[in-house]
Amino acid sequence: MSKYWSEAIRSLTPYVPGEQPKGSNIIKLNTNENPFPPSPMVLEAIHQFDTDRLRLYPDPDSSALKQSLADHFHVKTDQVFVGNGSDEVLAHTFMAFFRHPEPLLMPDISYSFYDVYANLYGIDVRHIPLQDDFCIALDDYSEANGGIIFANPNAPTGRALTLDQINALLQRNTESVVVVDEAYVDFGAETAIKLVEQYSNLLVVQTLSKSRSLAGMRVGFAIGSAELIDGLERVKNSFNSYPLDMLAQVTATAAIKDVAYFTQTTQQIIKTREWTNEQLLALGFKIIPSKTNFVFASHRYIEAAELMGFLRTHQILVRHFSRPGIDNHLRITIGTEEEMHAMINCLKRHPDIISM
Amino acid sequence: MSKYWSEAIRSLTPYVPGEQPKGSNIIKLNTNENPFPPSPMVLEAIHQFDTDRLRLYPDPDSSALKQSLADHFHVKTDQVFVGNGSDEVLAHTFMAFFRHPEPLLMPDISYSFYDVYANLYGIDVRHIPLQDDFCIALDDYSEANGGIIFANPNAPTGRALTLDQINALLQRNTESVVVVDEAYVDFGAETAIKLVEQYSNLLVVQTLSKSRSLAGMRVGFAIGSAELIDGLERVKNSFNSYPLDMLAQVTATAAIKDVAYFTQTTQQIIKTREWTNEQLLALGFKIIPSKTNFVFASHRYIEAAELMGFLRTHQILVRHFSRPGIDNHLRITIGTEEEMHAMINCLKRHPDIISM
Numbered sequence: 001m002s003k004y005w006s007e008a009i010r011s012l013t014p015y016v017p018g019e020q021p022k023g024s025n026i027i028k029l030n031t032n033e034n035p036f037p038p039s040p041m042v043l044e045a046i047h048q049f050d051t052d053r054l055r056l057y058p059d060p061d062s063s064a065l066k067q068s069l070a071d072h073f074h075v076k077t078d079q080v081f082v083g084n085g086s087d088e089v090l091a092h093t094f095m096a097f098f099r100h101p102e103p104l105l106m107p108d109i110s111y112s113f114y115d116v117y118a119n120l121y122g123i124d125v126r127h128i129p130l131q132d133d134f135c136i137a138l139d140d141y142s143e144a145n146g147g148i149i150f151a152n153p154n155a156p157t158g159r160a161l162t163l164d165q166i167n168a169l170l171q172r173n174t175e176s177v178v179v180v181d182e183a184y185v186d187f188g189a190e191t192a193i194k195l196v197e198q199y200s201n202l203l204v205v206q207t208l209s210k211s212r213s214l215a216g217m218r219v220g221f222a223i224g225s226a227e228l229i230d231g232l233e234r235v236k237n238s239f240n241s242y243p244l245d246m247l248a249q250v251t252a253t254a255a256i257k258d259v260a261y262f263t264q265t266t267q268q269i270i271k272t273r274e275w276t277n278e279q280l281l282a283l284g285f286k287i288i289p290s291k292t293n294f295v296f297a298s299h300r301y302i303e304a305a306e307l308m309g310f311l312r313t314h315q316i317l318v319r320h321f322s323r324p325g326i327d328n329h330l331r332i333t334i335g336t337e338e339e340m341h342a343m344i345n346c347l348k349r350h351p352d353i354i355s356m
Numbered sequence: 357m358s359k360y361w362s363e364a365i366r367s368l369t370p371y372v373p374g375e376q377p378k379g380s381n382i383i384k385l386n387t388n389e390n391p392f393p394p395s396p397m398v399l400e401a402i403h404q405f406d407t408d409r410l411r412l413y414p415d416p417d418s419s420a421l422k423q424s425l426a427d428h429f430h431v432k433t434d435q436v437f438v439g440n441g442s443d444e445v446l447a448h449t450f451m452a453f454f455r456h457p458e459p460l461l462m463p464d465i466s467y468s469f470y471d472v473y474a475n476l477y478g479i480d481v482r483h484i485p486l487q488d489d490f491c492i493a494l495d496d497y498s499e500a501n502g503g504i505i506f507a508n509p510n511a512p513t514g515r516a517l518t519l520d521q522i523n524a525l526l527q528r529n530t531e532s533v534v535v536v537d538e539a540y541v542d543f544g545a546e547t548a549i550k551l552v553e554q555y556s557n558l559l560v561v562q563t564l565s566k567s568r569s570l571a572g573m574r575v576g577f578a579i580g581s582a583e584l585i586d587g588l589e590r591v592k593n594s595f596n597s598y599p600l601d602m603l604a605q606v607t608a609t610a611a612i613k614d615v616a617y618f619t620q621t622t623q624q625i626i627k628t629r630e631w632t633n634e635q636l637l638a639l640g641f642k643i644i645p646s647k648t649n650f651v652f653a654s655h656r657y658i659e660a661a662e663l664m665g666f667l668r669t670h671q672i673l674v675r676h677f678s679r680p681g682i683d684n685h686l687r688i689t690i691g692t693e694e695e696m697h698a699m700i701n702c703l704k705r706h707p708d709i710i711s712m
Contacts, residue, residue, distance in 0.1 A: 002583040004533045004557055005590075006455035014593030017416050028412070037408035046407055046603075052393035054572035054607070056384070057565070060373050084440055087596040095476075099362035120451075120594040177360045201360055209413070216410035216602040227358040234361075237370030238476040240443040246572040247402075247603045251410070 008122065015116045018319055027342055029333040030317040032155075032184075032294050034213040036265045036336075038251065039258035042214070045250040058246040060237075065249050068256045069221055073193050079223055081232040082252075084243040086183060086207035086220025089232075091117055092239070093149075093203060093222065096231040097177040098123050100146030107136050109326055111155045111181065134159050134288050134296075138169045149179040153189045156321060156331040158290030160189035170199045177228065179203045184292035186211035186266050187273070193223050200225035210293055211266050212255040219244065219252040269293050273334045279344045283353050298329045302352050314346045364478065371472045374675055383698055385689040386673040388511075388540070388650050390569040392621045392692075394607070395614035398570070401606040414602040416593075421605050424612045425577055429549050435579055437588040438608075440599040442539060442563035442576025445588070447473055448595070449505075449559060449578065452587040453533040454479050456502030463492050465682055467511045467537065490515050490644050490652075494525045505535040509545045512677060512687040514646030516545035526555045533584065535559045540648035542567035542622050543629070549579050556581035566649055567622050568611040575600065575608040625649050629690045635700045639709050654685045658708050670702045 001010060018031035037043075066080045073080075083089035094117040098104045106114050108127035118125045126145070131137045134157040136150050148169070153160040170178055180192045182204055193204050203224035209215035222232060236243060244252075255262075276295060277287050285297040298304060308320040308330060319331040334340065347353055357366060374387035393399075422436045429436075439445035450473040454460045462470050464483035474481045482501070487493045490513040492506050504525070509516040526534060536548045538560055549560050559580035565571035578588060592599060600608070611618075632651055633643050641653040654660060664676040664686060675687040690696065703709055 002587055003531075004453055004584060005587045006452055008455065009452050009587055009590055012590045012594050014590055015597055016593075017413070017597040020413055020415055031413055033413065034411045036411065038410050042410065043407045046402065046405075049402075051399045051402055054394050054398065055390045055392065055569040057373070057376055057387055057389065057571045058574070059376055084601075085596060085598055087598070091595045096362055096365050097360055099364065116594045120591070175359075213411040215413045218414070218598055218601040228360060231358060231361045231365055234365055234368045234370055235476070237372075238368050238472045239447045240441060241371055241373040242441055242443070242574055245440075245574040245601065245604055248601055 012119060013116065015113045019317060021317065025315055027316040027335065027339050029335055029339065029343060030319045032210060032292070032333045033215050034210060034265065034269070034293065035334070035339060036213050036268070038213040039255050039261040041254040041258045041261070042251045045254040046247060049247060049250055054246060058242050058244060058249060060241045062244050062249050065244070065253045065256070068253045069223070072256050073223055075193070075196065075223055076226070078226045079196065079229055081222040081229045081236070082244060083220050083236070085209065085218040086181070086205050087113065088243060089205050089220040089222050090181065091120075092232050092235040093179055093205065094118065094121050094123060096235045097179075097203070097228070098147040100176070102144050102146040102176070105141050105143070105145045105148045107150050107154060109134070109154070109157065109323070111151050114149055130157070136161055138165050141169060141173065145173070145176050147176045147179070148173060149181065151181040151183065152192070153184045153291040155184065155292070156294070156296055156319070156326065156329070157288050158292045158294060158296045159288055160291035163190045163192065163195070166192050167195060170195060170202055174201060177201050177203055179205060181205045183207045183210055186262075187293045188270055188291035196224055200227060203228050208252050208255055212262060213265065214251060214255050217248045217251050219248050269334050272337050272340055275337070276332070276334060276340045276344070283344070283347055293334045295332050295334070296329050297332060302350070304328045304330050307347070307350065310350050311343065311346060316343050316346055368475060369472065371469045375673060377673065381671055383672040383691065383695050385691055385695065385699060386675040388566060388648070388689045389571050390566060390621065390625070390649065391690070391695060392569050392624070394569040395611050395617040397610040397614045397617070398607045401610040402603065405603065405606055410602060414598050414600060414605060416597045418600050418605050421600070421609045421612070424609045425579070428612050429579055431549070431552065431579055432582070434582045435552065435585055437578040437585045437592070438600060439576050439592070441565065441574040442537070442561050443469060444599060445561050445576040445578050446537065447476075448588050448591040449535055449561065450474065450477050450479060452591045453535070453559070453584070454503040456532070458500050458502040458532070461497050461499070461501045461504045463506050463510060465490070465510070465513065465679070467507050470505055486513070492517055494521050497525060497529065501529075501532050503532045503535070504529060505537065507537040507539060508548070509540045509647040511540065511648070512650070512652055512675070512682065512685070513644050514648045514650060514652045515644055516647035519546045519548065519551070522548050523551060526551060526558055530557060533557050533559055535561060537561045539563045539566055542618070543649045544626055544647035552580055556583060559584050564608050564611055568618060569621065570607060570611050573604045573607050575604050625690050628693050628696055631693070632688070632690060632696045632700070638711055639700070639703055650687050650689045652685050652687050658706070660684045660686050663703070663706065666706050667699065667702060672699050672702055
């Protein structure tokens with residue numbers, strides 16, 4: 001604490017990201033990274049890049065990247081916003097659209113950064129409880145609000161809403177912005193981008209960190225009506241004119257263009273997820289149906305914290321949240337087949353685990 | 357304008373960066389970029405980088421980069437903050453330290469992004485006029501304030517303050533944060549980093565975009581007391597855990613370590629600047645003494661806007677600001693010797709220019 005800090009800074013509770021261990025030999029299933037390297041086209045983009053150009057400022061508008069996203073999603077370039085990871089896109093979204101007198105509505109269990117942004121920008125939040133089966137209860141998002149945000153599929157539960165459910169929400173909630181955070185959508189859920197033409201208050205946020213294997217390059221984007229994108233651009237250009245460096249722009253553009261690689265790797269992860277689910281069920285876990293690149297599981301008899309510690313002693317990292325309601329669950333990222341075999345085999349060696 | 361925007365967003369006046377033309381054959385002296393490519397060590401860092409790692413999140417703390425900066429400037433790592441360009445560092449600085457009841461003091465002519473940040477975060481500003489010779493009048497920064505910020509050397513004037521002048525300000529201004537933005541300091545001015553141990557309210561901001569030829573990679577940093585750095589980390593971790601991608605971290609670290617290349621290229625730019633000054637004087641320009649990689653010049657008879665247009669028709673871009681008080685000046689970046697010869701020769705062809 002310092003007398004020099006702005007007052008609001010004193011009460012911040014910053015987000016704590018998952019651990020990034022520096023050693024090798026660790027099986028890292030704790031931050032939902034993709035087990036596959038980025039597309040070969042990403043490598044080629046880096047190796048063909050003329051590094052002398054790094055002396056110049058990058059394109060402040062990331063025009064080539066926006067064009068590739070517009071082409072890929074069949075929207076216009078003025079419906080695309082890009083940022084330094086979807087975290088930056090979300091931060092600007094809170095600033096641009098959620099600072100209203102009415103509270104922001106969000107699930108009580110979701111990406112924990114949402115509360116951090118709200119706190120940073122002084123936004124009132126009303127948390128809406130998940131249903132008992134961990135589904136987002138969109139019917140309960142009915143009061144007057146200054147905005148709605150949720151992740152679909154939700155994190156860390158992995159559960160997805162249908163497009164019909166989201167459509168129904170948008171039909172009745174027309175006076176505030178609805179943000180659908182689709183960080184994990186490519187692993188089996190349905191994107192709401194197809195509703196963007198219909199609803200000028202819908203903003204869909206995605207990232208290249210998960211399904212495009214580019215967490216290391218920090219690129220996220222939002223797709224919505226031109227009037228929402230214009231609001232985001234105003235915030236961005238009042239904050240940092242050049243959020244994406246040259247190499248982030250060229251690698252992200254290459255990753256978006258390589259649809260074949262994207263399809264192949266996401267399908268493989270879905271296949272490995274289903275295998276992992278079966279194995280975990282056979283070891284006495286309860287599983288929430290996941291449409292993401294992770295599973296959210298609790299064991300019938302053994303505490304999650306105990307299992308996390310056990311895996312950790314065997315160099316396998318998974319994530320555990322101490323938040324009441326989910327503190328007996330593990331969030332396990334889907335790695336390669338080999339990594340998931342190793343994780344399952346490790347669990348089988350736990351003294352209290354009995355294969356069924 | 358949209359009913360969905362937060363109210364404060366409606367009154368924003370975003371920053372407008374200098375033009376980034378997409379064609380080649382243009383002599384680009386309009387955004388103070390370095391004419392030399394980045395250090396060969398930067399190229400090597402990119403080519404040796406294992407691109408498979410891009411599937412993982414980067415180090416959220418940029419530890420290796422912070423260590424290289426701490427070593428270079430003889431401070432501790434907890435006195436170093438890094439961000440996505442000094443623009444992001446400055447944005448977080450405004451959020452962390454300047455939101456107080458008293459106004460922020462800054463020069464009336466300086467980096468125009470300062471007013472944009474203040475507007476974004478709802479900070480009152482009191483502009484202190486420059487002296488008639490364009491020097492920052494630090495003696496006039498005496499009223500109660502919620503912070504002080506200025507660029508040293510100042511932009512777009514190029515004028516530098518001495519360390520003694522900054523020291524005197526810090527002696528009398530102890531209750532608010534003083535930010536010295538040293539984007540251009542390496543071209544002949546003296547850094548205030550050596551005062552950081554003495555004054556816990558001093559924050560010095562620098563960038564790798566100018567003297568390290570890395571504008572394309574977007575890396576800036578701040579050095580100050582641990583308590584100020586902690587305040588910035590709280591904002592950063594409430595905004596974006598991973599502001600620097602992996603390649604930004606490795607290229608910036610390499611650039612900081614190559615002191616020999618840095619010294620050689622900055623010295624060359626200083627030499628070319630002095631040559632350019634002499635030539636401009638001989639063509640009837642008035643020059644403000646510059647400690648930066650640009651000169652700020654006005655012609656005795658010919659209007660700046662006219663000269664900018666003339667150069668532009670010959671594929672040479674320089675910057676002109678329409679702000680009253682400086683609207684008859686050109687800001688001309690120092691390029692290579694060849695580029696400056698071309699610029700001078702072009703001016704000589706202007707019908708109203710008479711060599712003296």
